[in-house]
Amino acid sequence: MKSIKSAIIQETEDWVAINKEAGLLSIPDREQSAPSLKDLLLAAYGTIFTVHRLDRETSGVILFAKNESSHQYLSKQFEERSTVKKYNGLVLGKVYEEEGIIDVPIGPHPGKPGQMTVIRKGKPSITLFKTLEAFPLYSWMEFTILTGRTHQIRVHMQHLGHPIVCDPYYGDGNPFLLSNIKKKFKLGKDVLEEKPLLNRLALHASSLQFTDKNGQQIELHAPLPKDLRACLQQLEKQG
Numbered sequence: 001m002k003s004i005k006s007a008i009i010q011e012t013e014d015w016v017a018i019n020k021e022a023g024l025l026s027i028p029d030r031e032q033s034a035p036s037l038k039d040l041l042l043a044a045y046g047t048i049f050t051v052h053r054l055d056r057e058t059s060g061v062i063l064f065a066k067n068e069s070s071h072q073y074l075s076k077q078f079e080e081r082s083t084v085k086k087y088n089g090l091v092l093g094k095v096y097e098e099e100g101i102i103d104v105p106i107g108p109h110p111g112k113p114g115q116m117t118v119i120r121k122g123k124p125s126i127t128l129f130k131t132l133e134a135f136p137l138y139s140w141m142e143f144t145i146l147t148g149r150t151h152q153i154r155v156h157m158q159h160l161g162h163p164i165v166c167d168p169y170y171g172d173g174n175p176f177l178l179s180n181i182k183k184k185f186k187l188g189k190d191v192l193e194e195k196p197l198l199n200r201l202a203l204h205a206s207s208l209q210f211t212d213k214n215g216q217q218i219e220l221h222a223p224l225p226k227d228l229r230a231c232l233q234q235l236e237k238q239g
Contacts, residue, residue, distance in 0.1 A: 004018070004040055004041065004044045007019050007020070007021070009061060009220050009221070009222060010218075010220055012212065013066065014065065014066055014067060014069075014070035014212065014213055015051075015063055015064065015065050015066055015070055015074065015212070016041065016045070016048075016063075016064050016066060017061055017062070017063050017064075017208070017220045018037060018041075018061070018062050018063075018064070019059070019060065019061060019222040019223070020037055020054055020058075020059055020060060020061075020062045020205075021059055021225070022056075022057050022058065022059040022200045022201070022225065022227075023056065023057060023200060024036070024037050024056065025037065025038075025056050026038065026050075026053035026054050026055075026056070026062060027050050027053055037062065038050060038064070041064055045066060047066065047067070048064050048065070048066065049064060049065040049066070049067070049068065049070075049071035050064065050065075051063045051064060051065050051071065051074045051075055051078060052078050052148065054205055055151065055154075055201065055203070057166075057200045057201035057203070058087075058201060058203045058204065058205060059203075059204045059205070059222070059225050059228075060087070060204045060205025060206060060222040061205050061206070061207065061208045061220050061221070061222040062205065063208060063210070063220075069213070070213060073213050074210065077210050077211065078148065081146060081147065081148075082210075082211070083208065083209060083210045084144065084207075084208070084209035084210075085144065085145050085148075085205065085207075085208055086142060086143065086144050086205075086206050086207045086208075087142070087143040087144075087145070087153060087203060087204060087205050087206060088132075088140070088141065088142055088143075088203075088204045088206045088224065088228070089140075089141050089143060089153065089157070089164050089165075089202055089203045089204070090138055090139070090140055090141070090164070090165045090176070090198075090202035090228065090231060090232075091138065091139050091141055091157055091162040091163065091164055091165060091202075092137070092138065092162055092163055092164075092165060092171060092172070093137070093138070093139065093161065093162045094134045094135065094136060094137070094138075094139055095129075095131045095134055095139040095141065095160075095162055096131075096134070097129075097131060098130065098131055099128070099129060099130045099131065100128075100129055101126065101127070101128055101129075102125075102126070102127045102129065102156040102157075102159065102160060103124075103125070103126045104118045104125065104156070104159060105118065105119060105120065105121070105122035105123055105124055105125055106118060106119070106122045106123060106125040106149045106150075106151075106152060106155050106156075107119040107121055107122030107123060112169075115151070115169050115170075116149065116150050116151045116152075116155050117155060118155060118156075118159045123147070123149060124147060125147045125149045125152055125155075125156065126145075126146040126147050127143055127144070127145050127146070127152060127153055127156045128143065128144040128145075128146065129141055129142070129143050129144075129157075129160075130142040130143075133232075133235070133236070135181075135235045135238075135239075136181075137180065137181060138165065138181075138235060139162065140232060140235070141157075142206075151169070151170070153203060154167055154169065154170045154171075154201075154203070155170060157170070158170035158171065164201055164202055164203050165198065165201075165202035165231075166198060166199065166200055166201050166202050167201055167202075175196030175197075175198060175199040176196055176197050176198035176199075176202065176231050177194055177196055177197065178194070178197055178234055179194055181234060181235060181238045182234070182238055183238075197227065197230045197231050197234060198227045198228065198230070198231050199227075200227070202228060202231070204222070204224060204225065204228055205222060206221065206222060206224070207219065207220060207221045207222070208220045
């Protein structure tokens with residue numbers, strides 16, 4: 001990450017919202033395998049509190065509290081599901097439904113540690129989806145999650161038969177290549193291998209709505225990163 005300052009969407013004395021880049025951990029993992037966004041914020045602010053998190057490969061808006069009282073106030077909203085969290089994602093296949101609800105329980109996968117699955121004894125999980133643009137091989141989606149389960153959108157879209165592009169757990173894990181959609185694609189001269197337009201989970205936390213301690217309604221937006229914009233532009237160009 002270039003700098004925390006350049007990634008700040010908005011901040012007050014109580015909280016800071018960041019446009020997290022893909023590939024950066026939200027909080028430290030058990031192995032302390034890489035610096036996390038929380039580590040960077042701790043270095044910048046001295047004190048910081050986790051309110052929620054995003055998967056490592058998911059980009060977009062994430063909120064941290066700057067003090068204990070704000071942490072309690074904001075965390076309660078996430079627990080009570082009074083926040084509104086919207087995501088954009090590119091999925092495999094053409095989704096014909098304009099919008100719908102996926103309401104199936106999610107729990108830990110019995111045979112794959114660290115992965116989740118649709119399972120009868122799982123926790124209730126609800127995802128609303130809208131198809132923003134449907135292309136022959138891919139669809140550009142908007143998701144609103146009414147519950148905050150681990151890997152919720154990823155598991156639900158796999159269940160629907162349209163996994164998130166580049167998802168190594170719940171999809172094929174393959175990168176997004178221009179040659180997949182461009183009929184007469186040719187590699188440039190002296191180019192030995194095609195460079196993917198996208199080589200990470202095609203999921204972006206686009207907006208977050210919550211109420212701050214003063215009772216003010218806050219709505220935050222994170223612009224789409226370059227890699228997802230490039231995929232969309234090419235899909236629109238190729239029709």
